[in-house]
Amino acid sequence: GAVVSQHPSWVICKSGTSVKIECRSLDFQATTMFWYRQFPKQSLMLMATSNEGSKATYEQGVEKDKFLINHASLTLSTLTVTSAHPEDSSFYICSAHPVGSTDTQYFGPGTRLTVL
């Protein structure tokens, strides 16, 4: 149980294009999902907290117009990187917090974004 999927697992795009990454909780419902960014050999940096049916809460320094988050259902959150540039290349990981559980988060496998 507690499986989180991400799609796509990797994507290569041209500079200036937008890329959408999906995060799904497969066997549980999650009112809250989190989006992280991880640079090589570094820890996870929380970008935003996504709450079902409401606006996402962004961490300081994260551009909300650049990283659009939509959490339309209890099992799906999407992150859209708009007008991507090479500096947006990174490993993006989502996690989901099950409804009514302890503070445990379950993580997706990550999406490797490369912007040319």
Next chain:
Amino acid sequence: GEDVEQSLFLSVREGDSSVINCTYTDSSSTYLYWYKQEPGAGLQLLTYIFSNMDMKQDQRLTVLLNKKDKHLSLRIADTQTGDSAIYFCAESLVSNTGKLIFGQGTTLQVKP
């Protein structure tokens, strides 16, 4: 402020025990977690401990929490080559929000 620190690298021989250490600064932590990340993959929850517990054991894993010193450790008994990965400790500060603060990660290298 909130800060979680780990040593960056640990190397052990197969069959030995591994001990990965973590310190945190915020005494209002509710839960403390250990996650494992293999190359190119997401994070796998290994175990967690509630802040009012001292120890938790789960098969080869033993978690020790010293709340006075704000020190958390993960002991892996009989370490195997498949245990080679990056291990992250994390703390949650406020119950039911789910927000976690991660350490930098400890790379565990297991030599045959």
